[in-house]
Amino acid sequence: MARQLAAFVVLLVMLVLTPPARAQTAMRKVGRGLAGMTTSVLEVPGNMVAETRAQGPGIGIPLGFVKGLGMIVVRTLVGVYEFVTAPLPAPSGYRPILRPEFPWDYFSGGGSAAPPEKPKRSRPH
Numbered sequence: 001m002a003r004q005l006a007a008f009v010v011l012l013v014m015l016v017l018t019p020p021a022r023a024q025t026a027m028r029k030v031g032r033g034l035a036g037m038t039t040s041v042l043e044v045p046g047n048m049v050a051e052t053r054a055q056g057p058g059i060g061i062p063l064g065f066v067k068g069l070g071m072i073v074v075r076t077l078v079g080v081y082e083f084v085t086a087p088l089p090a091p092s093g094y095r096p097i098l099r100p101e102f103p104w105d106y107f108s109g110g111g112s113a114a115p116p117e118k119p120k121r122s123r124p125h
Helices: 002-016 025-037 038-053 057-084 103-107
Strands: none
Touching: 002 038, 025 038, 025 057, 025 103, 038 103
């Protein structure tokens, strides 16, 4: 019963903290941390999908499998970091450390595990 309740709470938190506006807040960072710690196994099929889209199934499936295995560790550790440091706006503005932001985002149109690009500053004229 306690395990089912915990799974329900995690699912509820993930659904609530994934607004379409993509606003980066401390609560969203907590959600990313929880998602990284609990669903990092999605890195394996996610990387297989991303690499297959980029390079075709012959290379994408085995390469994505290997990359996904390695990213499980990375996603879990970054999830712990984001969960623990959620009250702090680091990186600036609570930006995500990994891309895609959530492990299930691989399935909605792509993404890689590379760090997100830095926002470009506009120069005053």
